[in-house]
Amino acid sequence: MPTERIRSLGVLTSGGDAQGMNAAVRAAVRTALNRGIQVYAIYEGYQGMVDGGELIRKLSWADVGGIVHRGGTIIGTARSADFRTSEGRLRAARNLVEREIDSLVVIGGDGSLTGANTFRHEWPKLLEQLVQQGSIAPKLADRHRTLHVAGLVGSIDNDMFGTDMTIGADTALHRITAAIDAISSTAASHQRSFVVEVMGRHCGYLAVMAALATSAEWVLIPENPPEVDDWEEMMCRRLRAGREAGRRDTIVVVAEGAQDRHGRPISSEYVKRVLEERTGDDTRVTILGHVQRGGSPSAFDRNLSTILGYAAVEHLLGAEDSSEPQVFGIRGNRITRTPLLHCVEQTHAVADAIAARNYEQAMDLRGRNFREAYRTHRTLARALPHASTGQECYRLAVMHCGTLAPGMNTAVRAAVRLGLDKGHQMFGVRNGFRGFIAGDIQPMDWFSVNGWVSRGGAELGTNRDLPSQEHFARIAQEIDAHALDGLLIIGGWSAYQAAYRLIRQRDAFPALKLPIVCLPASINNDLPGSELSIGADTALNNIVEAVDKIKQSAVAHRRVYVVEVMGRQSGYLALMSAMATGGERVYLPEEGITLHDLMTDVATLRRGFEQGKQLGLYIRNDSANPVYTTGFIAALFEHEGGSLFDVGQAILGHLQQGGNPTPFDRIQATRLAAACIDWLVEAAGRATGDAAFVGMQEGEIRFNQLENLPDMVEQTARRPRVQWWLDLRPIAKLMSQQDPLQS
Numbered sequence: 001m002p003t004e005r006i007r008s009l010g011v012l013t014s015g016g017d018a019q020g021m022n023a024a025v026r027a028a029v030r031t032a033l034n035r036g037i038q039v040y041a042i043y044e045g046y047q048g049m050v051d052g053g054e055l056i057r058k059l060s061w062a063d064v065g066g067i068v069h070r071g072g073t074i075i076g077t078a079r080s081a082d083f084r085t086s087e088g089r090l091r092a093a094r095n096l097v098e099r100e101i102d103s104l105v106v107i108g109g110d111g112s113l114t115g116a117n118t119f120r121h122e123w124p125k126l127l128e129q130l131v132q133q134g135s136i137a138p139k140l141a142d143r144h145r146t147l148h149v150a151g152l153v154g155s156i157d158n159d160m161f162g163t164d165m166t167i168g169a170d171t172a173l174h175r176i177t178a179a180i181d182a183i184s185s186t187a188a189s190h191q192r193s194f195v196v197e198v199m200g201r202h203c204g205y206l207a208v209m210a211a212l213a214t215s216a217e218w219v220l221i222p223e224n225p226p227e228v229d230d231w232e233e234m235m236c237r238r239l240r241a242g243r244e245a246g247r248r249d250t251i252v253v254v255a256e257g258a259q260d261r262h263g264r265p266i267s268s269e270y271v272k273r274v275l276e277e278r279t280g281d282d283t284r285v286t287i288l289g290h291v292q293r294g295g296s297p298s299a300f301d302r303n304l305s306t307i308l309g310y311a312a313v314e315h316l317l318g319a320e321d322s323s324e325p326q327v328f329g330i331r332g333n334r335i336t337r338t339p340l341l342h343c344v345e346q347t348h349a350v351a352d353a354i355a356a357r358n359y360e361q362a363m364d365l366r367g368r369n370f371r372e373a374y375r376t377h378r379t380l381a382r383a384l385p386h387a388s389t390g391q392e393c394y395r396l397a398v399m400h401c402g403t404l405a406p407g408m409n410t411a412v413r414a415a416v417r418l419g420l421d422k423g424h425q426m427f428g429v430r431n432g433f434r435g436f437i438a439g440d441i442q443p444m445d446w447f448s449v450n451g452w453v454s455r456g457g458a459e460l461g462t463n464r465d466l467p468s469q470e471h472f473a474r475i476a477q478e479i480d481a482h483a484l485d486g487l488l489i490i491g492g493w494s495a496y497q498a499a500y501r502l503i504r505q506r507d508a509f510p511a512l513k514l515p516i517v518c519l520p521a522s523i524n525n526d527l528p529g530s531e532l533s534i535g536a537d538t539a540l541n542n543i544v545e546a547v548d549k550i551k552q553s554a555v556a557h558r559r560v561y562v563v564e565v566m567g568r569q570s571g572y573l574a575l576m577s578a579m580a581t582g583g584e585r586v587y588l589p590e591e592g593i594t595l596h597d598l599m600t601d602v603a604t605l606r607r608g609f610e611q612g613k614q615l616g617l618y619i620r621n622d623s624a625n626p627v628y629t630t631g632f633i634a635a636l637f638e639h640e641g642g643s644l645f646d647v648g649q650a651i652l653g654h655l656q657q658g659g660n661p662t663p664f665d666r667i668q669a670t671r672l673a674a675a676c677i678d679w680l681v682e683a684a685g686r687a688t689g690d691a692a693f694v695g696m697q698e699g700e701i702r703f704n705q706l707e708n709l710p711d712m713v714e715q716t717a718r719r720p721r722v723q724w725w726l727d728l729r730p731i732a733k734l735m736s737q738q739d740p741l742q743s
Contacts, residue, residue, distance in 0.1 A: 006317060007100040007143075008038040010056070013073040014045035014080075014112035017293055018154040018168025020301035021073040021107055026064040027309025027735060028105045033061055034734055035317060040099055044076040045108070046083035046115060052095035061738075066555075068302055068582050069548050071171075071295045077108070089119055093126040094135055102144035103316045105309070107167070109155040110347045113327065116149045117340050120325055123147035149325035150312035151340050152305070156292055159203035161346035161365075162338040163329020164699060167308070170300040172199070172292040173209055173663040174541075179288055180214040180251060181454050181660065187249035193239070193281040197268040199292050200255035202351045205370065206292070207255035212377040213666040215453040216251040217242055219377060220258035220266050222354050223362040223370075231260065236278040241383035243279075246447055250281065263357060299544040300537065300664060302580040303728075304330060310731045311335045332699025333531050333724055373667070376674055380414060380453075384446055385421040394485040394684045396677070397441060399429035400462035401498050402491035404657045405521040405535025407665035408458040411490050413449035414673035420446055422681065427482060431461040432491075433498055437474045441482050453670075456660045464494045467501055475502070476511035486515045486680035488673075492522030492533070493718055496693060500709050503691045515683035516706065517676045518693035521669075523657055526570035528712035528720040529704040530695020534672070536572065537664040539656040543577040546652055551581065551615060557646055560605060560616035560637055564630040564651040567621045569717040572725055573656070574621040575732055583619040584736040587633075589717070590726060593625040598633065602640045608738060609644040616645065668696065675701045 011028045013021045025041070032039045041059045042048045048055035067074055082088035096102070106116045127141040153160040158169035176198050183194050196216075198206045204221025211219035218235055220226070228234055239250050252275070258266040268285050275283040297305070308328045315326060315337065325340035346365065353362040363371050398415050400408055412428070419426045428448070430440040452459060467475055479487075489495045499518050506512045520527040523539035543565050554561050563583075567573045571588030578586035585601055587593050605616055618637075620630050630649050638647040661669070672694055683690040691706035704712070714721055 006037055006103050008040055009103045009105065009313065009316065010040045010042050010096060010101045011075070011105040012042035012045055012049065012107070013075055013077045013154065014106065014108035014115070015077060016109060016155070017072050017077050018156050018166070019071050019171035019293070019295065019297035020167040020305035021154050022067040022070050023297065023302045023305035024107050024152050024154070024167060024309040025073065025075060026067055027306040028313050029059050029064045030061060030735055031310045031313040035313070037317070040101055041075045044078045045080060045112070046092065047078045047080035048076070049092040049095060050080060050082045050088045052091070056095055056099060066582070068306070068580070069296050071297060083115060089122060090126050090129060092119070093123060094130050097127060097130070097136055097140060097144050100144070102146065103148040103319075105150050105152065105312050105316070107152045107154045109153065110160055110344055113151040113153070113340055114344050116151060117325055117344065120147045120149045146321040148316050148319045148323060149340065150316050151325060151327040152308050152312060153327060153329065156206070157200050157203045158205040159200070159347065160327070160343060162327040162343035163336065164331050165304060167301060167305050168293070168297070169205065170664065171295070171298040172206060173213070174298050175292050175295065176206060176210040176288060177213050177663045179286070179291070180210060180216065180253070183286060184214065184249055184251060187251065190282065191248050193250040193252070193275050193279070193283040195252045195254060195268045195271045195275070195283065195285045197254045197256060197285070197287040201257040202354060204255045207253045208370065208374050208377060209663065209667055211253045211381070212373050212670060213453065213663040214251065215381065216253045217381050218252040220252070220271070221255045222257040222259060223350070223366055224359050224374060225259055225261045227261070229261070232274045232278065236274065238383065239275070240279055245383045247383070261357065261359070296548065298662070299540045299576065299580045302544070303576055306579055306735060307335060307728065307731060310734070311337070332697065334698060372671070376418075376670060379421050380417050380670070382421070385417070388423040391423055392685070393423055393425060394681060395425045395427065395483050396486040396488065396680055397427040397429055397482070397484050398488040398490065399432060399436065400458050400460050400490050400495070401432045402462060402464055402494035402522070404458055404462060405492065405523050405533070406456050406538035406657065406659060406661035407534035407669040408462065408490055408521050409452040409455045410661055410666045411519055411521065411534060411669040411673040412460060413452040414670040415488055415677055416444045416449045417446060418674050418677045422677070424681065427484065428460050432463045432465055433467050433471070433475070434463055434465045435461065436478060437467070437471050439478050439481070441478060453666060454660050456658060462491065466494060466498050472502070472505045472509050472512070476509040479511040479514060484514055485684040488517055488519060488676050488680060490519045490521050492520070492524070492527060496527065496709060499691065499693070499706055503706055506689065513689035515680050515689060516691040517679055517703070518706070519672050519676055520693070520695055523573070524567050524570050525572040526568060526719045527695070528709065529693050529697065529702070531697055531724050532668065534665050534669045535657070535661070538659060538662045539566070540573060540576055540580070541662055542656050542659060543573060543652060544580050546650070546655065547577060547581040547583075547617070550650055551617060554615040554617070554648070558609065558614055559646045559648055560618065560641065562618045562620060562630050562634045562637065562647065562649045564620050564622050564649070566652070566656050568623050570719045570723065571621045571624070572723070574619050575725060575729065578619040579728065579732040579735065581617065582736065583617045585618045586732065587618070587620040587624040589621050589623045590723070593628045598628065598636060602637060604738070605637065605641060606644060609641070671701065672696070679703060
């Protein structure tokens with residue numbers, strides 16, 4: 001039932017476009033319609049609000065179907081000079097109130113949201129002026145005396161306070177990372193240098209994270225210019241050292257707003273000229289430009305936009321007249337809302353700090369994660385590690401265990417280089433515990449992991465073999481033989497089980513009392529203590545890319561597809577891929593499948609195709625039910641569908657584990673590996689034989705004691721007792737259902 005206060009809601013996209021805006025529009029529209037609220041799209045941003053007419057028109061459920069995968073914004077965007085004038089805002093107010101619109105979902109950057117805040121503040125006076133002019137009736141003005149605003153930040157720069165990630169930033173990072181990966185291979189072939197310019201007038205997020213995710217040698221950003229005046233010589237000296245150490249390529253990433261400590265711009269062309277003149281390198285410039293904005297959004301941006309669009313409308317439905325405009329964002333996979341004015345002030349504070357050349361403050365305002373990423377990149381990009389400073393040196397080993405997850409190589413690279421840079425000796429255990437038992441433990445140096453940051457697979461090798469009773473003595477002997485002081489195990493359930501078995505044998509084998517830490521790497525995202533495992537984001541994007549292609553085939557033939565994805569007893573990949581692709585039904589092991597479910601689904605499909613439906617997409621987790629398999633469901637739908645539709649099935653299989661890791665997985669693998677090395681060093685110093693597993697929880701890196709593992713998992717299902725993503729099921733269901741007015 002519609003809320004009594006809201007009669008109509010408007011949604012607009014404004015400013016620069018960002019991938020994921022369409023998913024946000026879809027979510028806002030369908031959430032409102034589901035609650036019985038009329039929704040108007042305001043085309044061409046604030047200019048459409050000022051001009052009115054056909055630029056403000058109703059949207060139906062079907063109008064936003066099939067858009068979740070599309071880049072740009074189907075309702076258009078523009079920067080409006082008219083809206084910046086009081087006369088323009090007066091016209092905009094009249095156009096809205098005549099349609100009973102007094103609630104807005106605004107999707108845009110800080111300029112767009114600042115405009116919304118100004119408009120909301122002026123709204124009562126604008127209506128009063130319209131009444132005095134005779135343009136609207138007093139009763140109409142009285143019904144809409146307050147304008148309610150919910151803001152979603154659409155900005156590829158990730159430059160807005162109030163959210164960990166803005167809509168479009170993840171996809172832009174995908175574009176940049178793919179481009180630099182491609183450039184690196186040709187640069188290495190010719191021993192060239194490349195200067196890559198990325199967006200970011202006041203924010204170096206894309207530059208820093210792209211450099212971290214691609215092992216670029218140097219990065220220049222607005223917030224933290226080079227520390228010395230003769231930075232050019234310092235940069236060239238470091239880059240020459242890299243070549244002398246054996247690197248064949250050089251990549252320098254430059255944010256478009258980069259500057260020196262005196263506020264003078266540093267252009268990509270200037271960096272090119274410096275490199276050619278001072279190093280003699282054949283240097284090329286690549287300005288990525290608007291390719292960073294274009295194309296289909298990543299799985300993360302689709303789901304982020306969907307969740308935030310839903311949250312924004314739900315907030316507006318319950319907003320009081322005194323409610324401040326809110327910006328909706330995400331922190332550690334949790335929806336947050338922050339007063340819009342505070343977000344704008346904090347965002348402008350960064351630009352003000354840069355303009356005032358207060359770079360320490362600018363970095364602080366960006367947050368701890370940004371600062372740590374910048375510092376970590378500087379270490380990993382070194383030609384060689386720092387010379388030992390005489391601190392105590394530990395011997396640390398790193399290994400894999402379990403099935404493959406993209407990002408494993410990235411984690412090993414970060415662990416090895418960060419450990420070496422701190423003065424410790426690093427060892428690689430090849431082929432999991434099979435190799436450990438065989439003594440296949442080799443020293444790792446700086447260049448042992450060169451090029452691993454972007455590489456899929458697992459260069460150290462991995463398998464599911466677990467140590468059993470007859471193996472513990474041999475493992476203990478190898479620990480003693482190599483005088484190991486700590487062990488990092490990167491993997492999934494097998495890794496956690498193996499580590500737990502080791503600590504249970506410590507009384508019998510004292511050598512096993514060394515510090516052990518597990519780093520979560522599993523495409524299934526089914527490990528305790530971490531909301532996202534390394535590899536899950538890559539797998540999700542692999543699924544989404546495949547399903548997008550399947551949908552193109554399905555719509556051409558009036559076909560239903562049943563798509564099977566991995567996950568074992570965790571439905572994470574199934575649910576999140578369904579939400580990201582517009583899947584209308586998802587079968588999860590947490591819920592199971594009943595015959596009644598299937599008959600209901602058959603009836604829904606038949607009704608939909610009788611009403612003109614063109615395609616159907618059903619996502620099934622591979623362990624959702626042992627009897628109602630993907631083949632069974634496809635055959636059932638085929639038989640019951642008759643001539644209404646064809647049915648196909650697609651079992652995606654191991655393509656979900658393949659390919660190079662996404663930027664998200666590379667960055668998270670690096671962050672977790674850095675935390676694990678710090679933990680191991682500290683634990684080795686205490687000599688207490690601590691054992692733990694690490695993970696990201698609510699946006700923070702946290703360690704849990706390994707002895708608590710059994711209490712945190714469902715043993716029979718082999719999944720965490722608490723799975724945060726299950727709370728998203730109502731949103732996924734709402735987005736995928738039929739038009740409530742027709743069902």
